[in-house]
Every structure is written in C-alpha cells, then in structure tokens.
Amino acid sequence: MNRRKFLKRSALLSGLLALNPIDTFANTDxxxxxxxxxxxxxxxxxxxxxxxxxxxxxxxxxxxxxxxxxxxxxxxxxxxxxxxxxxxxxxxxxxxxxxxxxxxxxxxxxxxxxxxxxxxxxxxxxxxxxxxxxxxxxxxxxxxxxxxxxxxxxxxxxxxxxxxxxxxxxxxxxxxxxxxxxxxxxxxxxxxxxxxxxxxxxxxxxxxxxxxxxxxxxxxxxxxxxxxxxxxxxxxxxxxxxxxxxxxxxxxxxxxxxxxxxxxxxxxxxxxxxxxxxxxxxxxxxxxxxxxxxxxxxxxxxxxxxxxxxxxxxxxxxxxxxxxxxxxxxGIIYDADATKKFESISNYKFSNEYLLNSLHSDFNLQQIKDLVFEMNQFSLTDKEALELLSFYNGLEKEDGLYNYKKLPYKLFSEIQKKHNSVGWMSMxxxxxxxxxxxxxxxxxxxxxxxxxxxxxxxxxxxxxx
CATH class of the missing domain: 3.40.720.10 (Alkaline Phosphatase, subunit A)
Known part of the structure; x- marks a missing residue:
C-alpha cells in the first residue's frame, strides 16, 4: 500500500476512535x-x-x-x-x-x-x-x-x-x-x-x-x-x-x-x-x-x-x-396465517398483567386453561398450563424491571406467539x-x-x- 495513503487512513481512523463512540454517528450539534x-x-x-x-x-x-x-x-x-x-x-x-x-x-x-x-x-x-x-x-x-x-x-x-x-x-x-x-x-x-x-x-x-x-x-x-x-x-x-x-x-x-x-x-x-x-x-x-x-x-x-x-x-x-x-x-413474525393470527389479539379482553394476576397457586390445570380461554380465546395444552402453574407454586420466578410480583410474562408471551405471531427481542x-x-x-x-x-x-x- 502507498505509505502516504496508509498514514492518511491511519490518521482518519485515529480521529474517529478519539470521538465519543456514543456520538460517532450522530454528530449534529x-x-x-x-x-x-x-x-x-x-x-x-x-x-x-x-x-x-x-x-x-x-x-x-x-x-x-x-x-x-x-x-x-x-x-x-x-x-x-x-x-x-x-x-x-x-x-x-x-x-x-x-x-x-x-x-x-x-x-x-x-x-x-x-x-x-x-x-x-x-x-x-x-x-x-x-x-x-x-x-x-x-x-x-x-x-x-x-x-x-x-x-x-x-x-x-x-x-x-x-x-x-x-x-x-x-x-x-x-x-x-x-x-x-x-x-x-x-x-x-x-x-x-x-x-x-x-x-x-x-x-x-x-x-x-x-x-x-x-x-x-x-x-x-x-x-x-x-x-x-x-x-x-x-x-x-x-x-x-x-x-x-x-x-x-x-x-x-x-x-x-x-x-x-x-x-x-x-x-x-x-x-x-x-x-x-x-x-x-x-x-x-x-x-x-x-x-x-x-x-x-x-x-x-x-x-x-x-x-x-x-x-x-x-x-x-x-x-x-x-x-x-x-x-x-x-414485531409480527412470518407465518402462513400471520394476518389472521395477529388479528386474533382483538379477542384478548385484558392485559397479560391482569390475566396473570388472576391466576393462583391453588388453581388446577383446567382452571388455568379455562381462564386463559375466557380472556384470550385460545386453548392451552396441559404442558403449557403446568408450566404456568409452576411459577405460582414457587418453583420458578421471572425477573423484570416492573415485575415486582415475579409474574411469568416471558413464558406467557412465548405461548401467545404461537397464536398471534408476535415475537420479542428482549424485555x-x-x-x-x-x-x-x-x-x-x-x-x-x-x-x-x-x-x-x-x-x-x-x-x-x-x-x-
């Protein structure tokens, strides 16, 4: 490589690295x-x-x-x-x-x-x-x-x-x-x-x-x-x-x-x-x-x-x-029925927070399945109902910035994703x-x-x- 070009590029790179990396791509003032x-x-x-x-x-x-x-x-x-x-x-x-x-x-x-x-x-x-x-x-x-x-x-x-x-x-x-x-x-x-x-x-x-x-x-x-x-x-x-x-x-x-x-x-x-x-x-x-x-x-x-x-x-x-x-x-994730699945959110009567606060540790699997169907109009499998119940029996707890009750938000959103095609990158x-x-x-x-x-x-x- 031409030495003069190399030095010029090196100086430019050094200048960029000297900038606050947070501001590198937003340099208006x-x-x-x-x-x-x-x-x-x-x-x-x-x-x-x-x-x-x-x-x-x-x-x-x-x-x-x-x-x-x-x-x-x-x-x-x-x-x-x-x-x-x-x-x-x-x-x-x-x-x-x-x-x-x-x-x-x-x-x-x-x-x-x-x-x-x-x-x-x-x-x-x-x-x-x-x-x-x-x-x-x-x-x-x-x-x-x-x-x-x-x-x-x-x-x-x-x-x-x-x-x-x-x-x-x-x-x-x-x-x-x-x-x-x-x-x-x-x-x-x-x-x-x-x-x-x-x-x-x-x-x-x-x-x-x-x-x-x-x-x-x-x-x-x-x-x-x-x-x-x-x-x-x-x-x-x-x-x-x-x-x-x-x-x-x-x-x-x-x-x-x-x-x-x-x-x-x-x-x-x-x-x-x-x-x-x-x-x-x-x-x-x-x-x-x-x-x-x-x-x-x-x-x-x-x-x-x-x-x-x-x-x-x-x-x-x-x-x-x-x-x-x-x-x-x-965001909405590709699915052959993505439109229909996404529109099914109109069947949800309450927030997930409201729904999950309505579940209790003394519920049996059928009670959990009935409550979710009443509020979301889709059916849980026995395995999904059991996973939800485990949170309320103290076997698992889920953290989150505003999740002081340790509700299973992430688990329930993953269950819902199968029915509404909505995915999340993080919490x-x-x-x-x-x-x-x-x-x-x-x-x-x-x-x-x-x-x-x-x-x-x-x-x-x-x-x-």
Whole structure:
C-alpha cells in the first residue's frame, strides 16, 4: 500500500476512535440547527415511552385491520403534515439509554448518565426547559399514564441525582409551581403511604392547587387555579383493563387528561408548554405484554389527535411526537396465517398483567386453561398450563424491571406467539434510532437524522431564545 495513503487512513481512523463512540454517528450539534422561521407560543411534547418502531407499526396494523382506520400518527405521515426524522437516543453513559437520561436530553439539552435527571458529569445542574420557561412567564405542565414523579416528566422539570427520588420530586414540583400535573403516584403525596408521613397534598393545597382524584373531579375544576391530578397508587391501569374492568372506569384516559391540561393553559397570554407521556407503553414492552402494548399505544394515539386538533386550530403551537428509546423490539413474525393470527389479539379482553394476576397457586390445570380461554380465546395444552402453574407454586420466578410480583410474562408471551405471531427481542430497552415527528412553527428546523439533545435546541429556537 502507498505509505502516504496508509498514514492518511491511519490518521482518519485515529480521529474517529478519539470521538465519543456514543456520538460517532450522530454528530449534529446546537450550532448546526438553524434558527426557526416561525416562532411558537406553545409547545406540546408527546412521548410514547419505550416505543420501538415495531410498536408503532403493530398499533397501526391493528387499527387498520381490526378497527378499520389508520392511526392518527400514521395519518400525519400519509397526509404529509409533519416534518419527520430518525433520532439517536444514546445517553452519556451508554448507547442504550434509560428514561431519565433520555428525558434529560430533551429537558436539559445535555446527555447525562443513566439514572440521573439533568445532573452533569461533575455534578453541575442543567436548568430543565419547563422550569426555565415557567420562570419566563409561560404556563407549564405534564400528564402521564405512570406516576407523575416518574423519570420522563421529571426530566423536563427538575434536577436530581437519582430518578428514584420520587417522594422528593413530588415536593419539588410544588416548590417550583408547575401549573398542571396529572398521572399516578398517590404513594408519593399521601401521608398514609409516605415513609415520612408528610402530607404533600396539603402542601399543594396551601399553594392554591385544586386536587383531582378521578375523572369526575376533572369536570368540576376551575381554570384560574393550578391543578394536581393523582388518579391511582402507582401507574394508571392499562387502557385495555380500564375498558373491561368497571372498577377502573372513573380513571381518566391519557386523551382526557391531555384535553384538560390544554384547556387549563391555552388562554394564557404568554403561552404554555405541555408534556404528554404514554408511559405504560414502556411498561408493557418490558413485560412483553401485547394487548397492553397495542391498546396503550392506541390510547397515546388518541392523545395525539387531541394535541393536533388544538394545534391546527391554534396555529402557534409546535407539536413534537416521538419516543425516548426503543424497548423489546416487538414485531409480527412470518407465518402462513400471520394476518389472521395477529388479528386474533382483538379477542384478548385484558392485559397479560391482569390475566396473570388472576391466576393462583391453588388453581388446577383446567382452571388455568379455562381462564386463559375466557380472556384470550385460545386453548392451552396441559404442558403449557403446568408450566404456568409452576411459577405460582414457587418453583420458578421471572425477573423484570416492573415485575415486582415475579409474574411469568416471558413464558406467557412465548405461548401467545404461537397464536398471534408476535415475537420479542428482549424485555428491556434497545438502542434503536426512533421516530420523531414535528408540526407547527419551528418544525422546519428538523433534519432527517438528529440526536435527542438537538430537540432541546429546536424547542429553544422555536420559542425565540
């Protein structure tokens, strides 16, 4: 080889290796993002947490084949209403991010280590965008289907060295004074459930917040007062379970919470910033729970419609629709009857979580088979029923991020795969390049491939910073 060419190639390779490997293939920076032609008064930032591209595709296929219509998100593509990109989701510590680092990339504009919220490598605090613009006079809020103190809403709002500091995060929100906060997490506000017995609800009441505990409460709120809506201990129920279990029917949907939040803030003369998170999409992916995944993605899609209906009428709102990372990479696997098998998911009455919590160690094999048939409309073999029962007799236990009851999620998803043709790569986050769509003033800044931190700068440009 020519020595000069060899040295030139060696220098190029050395330069590439000197770069942070997490950033090698996502080398945009704030300077490369041009200023916006349009200025946004409002921003609605929508995150379907843990949504791999397969989740988006399956929800749309289910909606088309079973419900007879495409999803609102996919209609934005087919009608050419949005700018669209792929996004690199890495954190400062890994090419596979967690939700706290991913949200901090959006909220604080920097990549931080997994597990932290807007705290840099040397302990420095980066001001989250919702807090920054709250101080400048805009109204700010978050709604989610998980705990309102969870990583994704927190990443837009506060600084913390630990995403798990949810009791403290509940107090931070009150101190900062966000205008609308809705989701689950009663255990972080209720003195009967907090370890320190502190009544955080009372803290909010003293700051003139109105407290909503169910869907009926939302019909009686006043627009001139800030709102805290806490609708469950832990996360809200899965959407499919809310539909089919009457005990959940006074729990608001993500779309209902989103509409309430917009209505509460839309008349403010300085505008508003709202984050909407379909947080249980991520939890369903962790559990390989296909009925929960599809129906919570569709619930998120209904919230997309709420946001877009407002933005198209308003004309001054930037809508951002994306995810923070992939999870489990589900997809439909080839089979001669793949279409029919996939559509059989319409027979599932409840989430896998609900079904598996309904099984007990004292069930006999026939009782297990009867319950699965009632809820999923397919028949287990005796061997499959016995394998499921072994988990409840303590012979086997299955781990998982949100699997505190050690339910046999993986085993049951493998059984279901024979009947619905849905396969899963894992039960955890992945490093996918993910979907990102933008509508409204500021969306013209979006390039075909960006880093998650670039979205922060696009928002700042659109707001006129």
């Amino acid at each position: 704030a300077k490369s993002i041009s200023g916006t032609k349009g200025k946004a008064k409002n921003i609605i930032f929508m995150i379907s947490d843990g949504m791999s591209s397969g989740t988006l595709a399956m929800a749309n296929l289910y909606s088309k084949n079973v419900l007879g219509r495409s999803t609102n998100w996919m209609n934005l593509y087919t009608e050419n209403k949005v700018s669209r990109a792929l996004m690199d989701t890495a954190s400062a510590s890994s090419i596979v991010t967690d939700s706290s680092a991913a949200s901090s990339a959006f909220g604080g504009g920097i990549r931080v280590k997994n597990g932290t919220l807007n705290i840099g490598a040397n302990g420095e605090k980066h001001l989250p965008i919702w807090q920054e613009w709250k101080k400048k006079g805009k109204k700010t809020g978050c709604v989610t289907s998980v705990t309102i103190t969870h990583a994704t809403p927190a990443g837009f709002c506060i600084n913390s060295s630990s995403r798990n500091a949810e009791p403290e995060i509940a107090e931070m929100y009150a101190e900062i004074g966000f205008d609308v906060m809705m989701g689950g997490g009663d255990e972080f506000f209720n003195p009967l459930k907090r370890e320190d017995k502190k009544d955080v609800y009372e803290t909010y009441r003293q700051k003139n917040y109105q407290i909503a505990k169910n869907k009926s409460d939302l019909q009686n709120i006043k627009k001139n007062k800030p709102l805290l809506g806490i609708f469950n201990t832990g996360a809200l129920p899965y959407s499919i379970d809310k539909v089919n279990d009457k005990s959940f029917q006074n729990t608001p949907t993500l779309a209902e919470m989103s509409k309430t939040a917009i209505d509460q803030m839309k008349d403010h003369d300085k505008g508003f910033l709202l984050q909407i998170e379909g947080g249980k999409v991520d939890w369903a992916a962790h559990a390989n729970d296909i009925p929960a995944l599809i129906h919570d993605q569709l619930a998120f899609d209904e919230a997309v419609k709420v946001a877009m209906d407002f933005a198209e009428k308003d004309g001054n709102t930037l809508v951002i629709i994306t995810t923070d990372h992939g999870n489990a990479n589900p 955890d986050h992945s490093s996918d390049y993910v979907e990102l769509a933008m509508y409204g003033p500021g969306s013209e800044q979006l390039k075909p491939f960006v880093k998650n931190t670039d979205v922060h700068q696009i928002m700042q440009n659109a707001l006129g910073k």
